[in-house]
Amino acid sequence: MRYDLKKVLLTPFDPSTINDLYFSYMNDPDVTQFSSHGIFPKTKDEIDSFIESATNSKDMIVWNIFAKEEKSDKFITDHNCFRTVNLAGIFYIGNAALQEIDLINRSAELAIFIGNKNYWKQGLGIEACRRSTWHGFQKLGLNRIYAGTSVLNKGMNKIFKKMGWKKEGVGREAILNHGELVDVNYWGILKSEWCDPMIVDSEYERRIKKTIEPRIEENTDYWELWPQLTGLYIGFKDKNNKFLRVGQTVRTCDSKGKEWIGKIAACCPTPNHALSFAFRSNYDIFIHDQEYASELEIIKEKENE
DSSP: OOEEOSSEEEEEOOGGGTTTHHHHHHTOTTTSTTSGGGSSOOOHHHHHHHHHHHHHOSSOEEEEEEEEEOOTTOEEEETTTTEEEEOSEEEEEEEEEEEEEETTTTEEEEEEEEOOGGGTTSSHHHHHHHHHHHHHHHTSOOSEEEEEEETTOHHHHHHHHHTTOEEEEEEEEEEEETTEEEEEEEEEEEGGGOOOHHHHHHHIIIIITTTTGGGGGGTOOGGGTGGGGTTOEEEEEOTTSOEEETTOEEEEEOTTSOEEEEEEEEEEEETTEEEEEEEESSSEEEEOSHHHHTTOEEEESSTTO
16 A cells, blocks of 8 residues: 655555665664664675565565655765765655554554654654554554554654553563663554544645635734634544544643643644644643643533533
């Protein structure tokens, strides 16, 4: 299954399209520092053996991740293969996978790596993870997707938090990292806890693009527009696992423990998700991801309740 997304293109695993880059990525100590791939140097034969098993596997789906770039005048130096690459079009940067697929117990493990360091911290990894999760739930009929990563892997732990995954446990001193045994965080998400980003995207296209985007350049006060958006599905859930929508009254506490009550009343585009939402009381809180949303509690669905 091929997925053409905003920042990345996911294509079915095809060794012919990645050439020697995969070999370079798997032998880069920065790329493999938090995985078992970094324990021993990878030979070409070992890489070829893995590629063959991944291609023919019945319990694994692997995608090639290509970065999309619109500016044809932009160049970078790919230090993994010591060449300058024109970024017009697409460029192979890594892989995402659903592995250990168990169709009886309806579960699978999510794995991902971005091998090209020029594309780190740009939101490409989370986009690939979101669509891989979507594929697991919507195409494979899975009920649970899980993953594990070192506590030192700040990037992946942040991605799981942003996607609304639950921290299911900790493996104490489970892996060796630079001579020190460190913990592993185990993450997981059930289909009942998951928010379908495609629903958010379609709602965004249908109701918000026509309402807000034409008025952005006019410095419009978004709070004046919220009645037109009442009931809009946000794509996040509150602390009680209930879906958040525009127009709801919610409660939260600030860092000092003071309680605040306000209405989800405005929205604007954000690069990490379809939308960012806020509610207004004496001050504004912007809900950028599920981690923020989990601090909210719905106390009223509609104005007349």
